[in-house]
């Protein structure tokens with residue numbers, strides 16, 4: 001990633017607050033990955049169980065779901081981080097060229113952006129000039145391209161983190177499958193999985209300063225829907241096929 005001296009948007013916040021928002025982003029990604037793992041593995045397990053599979057068959061399906069989901073998360077995250085970094089680099093390269101070749105045009109461009117945000121033209125021109133004198137590329141990156149802080153693009157790390165979060169989530173319903181007899185598998189797996197989801201949804205909401213009940217209910221609702229649909233499909237195809 002090209003070095004850009006853009007200030008992070010939270011730099012005006014107190015130091016501790018900036019780190020708090022930073023941590024929320026990281027934690028939210030981890031919780032979302034774990035949610036995915038719970039929802040998709042529990043749904044798959046319920047679908048296979050509803051189709052009258054053996055206990056071993058359900059277990060194999062659950063393990064396959066964990067591995068496939070973790071790899072799919074890793075690949076998706078890697079590609080997403082890389083392509084985001086590539087397109088940001090291309091946009092910054094173009095911006096750098098424009099700043100080298102057409103400073104007055106770039107001042108006009110930034111001025112127009114600030115006028116669009118509500119400054120009067122004289123003040124907007126002054127702001128554009130002062131910000132560009134301080135850090136021209138940074139000002140354009142932030143206010144024209146919407147690239148705020150430089151995400152230190154570490155695609156392998158992002159991929160590994162997503163895969164790990166998904167695996168931890170998927171391991172929860174999988175552990176329940178391993179411990180519970182086939183006969184009571186459907187109610188116990190769906191019940192515990194919804195409880196895990198409610199807990200994680202509430203935790204994420206609490207850390208983010210939002211309503212715990214709302215956060216828990218939202219994720220539980222979607223989880224229940226996914227499980228009910230998959231179990232229904234398993235039931236239907238299990239009797240037909």
Ligand SMILES: [Zn+2]
Pocket residue numbers: 095098106109140144
């Ligand atoms: Zn520009």
